[in-house]
Amino acid sequence: MTILKHLIYKEWVKTRWFASIALLLNLGVLVYIFMSLRSSFLSAGGVTYLSALLTYKTQFFSIYRYIPLGIALLVGISQFAPEITDKRIKLALHLPLHNLRIIYTMVVYGFVLLALCMIPGILIFTGLISIYLPAEITLPVLQTMLPWLLGGFCAYFLIAMIAMEPVWKFRFLYLLVSYKVLSLFFMHLPIGNAVSLLPVLCLVTCLSSIAPVYTSYRFNKGQL
């Protein structure tokens, strides 16, 4: 247990500043979207604004699309870049714990940190937009943002997978596959149109969460 605590502390030391930036970035963008929504709502008038939203299904929050991906990059790179420099992760993998446990302590730590960076902002945002928007619009808005959030989590798992791959040519190949997989999460869909895609995206995210096991195993065994 003490080893795990130390492992988590090590992760915290590596990621704390980047996670703080990610948290502020997330909150800042969401508050900006809310201010923009409020301004448009008040200047156009409630009926006109909501009617336009319902008719044109415009994404007033589209600026948020790549924020979860950016947060995943910040957390993932800050967490795994120091580990792969000079193969420092080998030190952690030689601790008297099962390798899978060590890897998943790191990955779950990153996942929780990512969730803590994104979820509070989303909850505050939901509360704020509910002042102006009825539930029939708030819910599709969240349904539209959910693929982006899942895309953030999936990107984090794929970063972990790529980071722990020992061979550069394979890293490049994984990067190409990851790009294609992630493009599924960031398709330009009208508000609420992603509902039928959500189960697929959840499945892809779950499957990507086990990907780091494969490359970390290769990393540990020095397989080329």
Place this chain on the structure above:
Amino acid sequence: MLIKIIRIIAVLFAVTAAASVLPRLYDTTFSSRGGRGHKDIRYSEILKDFIISEYVYSSEKSHTAGQTIYYDRHGKSYSRDSVDQLFLLDNVSQLAYEGRFPDTICGMAVTPELVSSEAFSQYYSAQPGLYYGLCELRDRKSYTSRSLEPRDLFRITPEGIQFIVCETNQIDEEKSRRFTTELTRLDFRFPALRMWTSPDKSVSEAIGYYVTDSKNYLYCLSMELSTPVVQKLEKPDNKNIRNVNFGKSSDIRALLITEDGDTYIQHPDLSYTRLALPSSLGKSGTLNGNLFYRIFTLPDRNRQTTFVFDRDFRLLDSCSLYYSPRPQSTAGVFKELLLPLRIGQTAWNGFYADWSPIKRFIWFNLILTAIALYYKRKNGNRLSDAFTVTDLLLVVVFGIYGFIGIFAFPLKRSQKEIVKSKSADL
């Protein structure tokens, strides 16, 4: 074992990614379309038959040129000038400008104004659009006074209809009560399953909404001088409604698609005519109208079918236009050989996975499998290992995608295999 299962999942991910990227990359590098381009089909009121137009490319001395050719279903060719004379209703503006517009067409006295006023075009779909459950109800008299335009949005909940004052996001209790009472009087069972209106503001004001209640009964809900106007409607052949598209011409109030895929025209007197169309489920089409006909076009993968009805909605003729499913060019043939699977997404069909004919790619896949087998043997992977066999099967089925996948995620030999191969070396 777990690592190897994860690896197989990763290989399948790589196959999916490659099958969606490589065909597009190939298409941008080599033109696999062949020597034929856009095709269209129209119904001539003069010939009483279809004329197909096709844009054909020709290459001479490395210079590519294109021209439109016209022919009918029997292969008879037509010149550009003769085609203009066969589609008088479509070319009304040009013919009137040139003073060549006839006084009669098919024995009917016509004027350019009459022909233009009868022409319309609209999309329709069996797929219901995105539905928020929140709508705006325009008063029938809105066009006379802006004060009767909506100041609220409504939803139909299990408790009744609720009008939301947009400025405050609060419920207008008084108006909600009035409408709920009127709907209840006509035996409306709350909540509503679905509501439809026309995107055309004037039609939306005049007709209001078609609403299905929780028992799937159909109602028409509108508002006049701020009072509710509710009417219970018959369903076509008592079938449940899948989607409603409102009409753009005076003889079509609405186009209703039922849950079994049948298409019905609702006339202004609220009577129905069932159209002799194939099932529309999962499809979207176009409806074009002119002085004589109502023409429905249903697109499908690699083909579209056009159905011509008279003004009483009796089917006169139909014709399918095929978009060359097999490649004509060398690049197209090689594409089917090299890239056996294409994964993508279209607005019409959602996600799709298209396979080339098996005889086109299987030999190439077997060659790739032989190469993969050679490398597996060279790396000391045993053929009795289930995961080695799975790898080879992936190459047989997915060809180059599987080949890329299994080498992108290499298969680790088991300790037993390593020891065995080392002892064999010694």
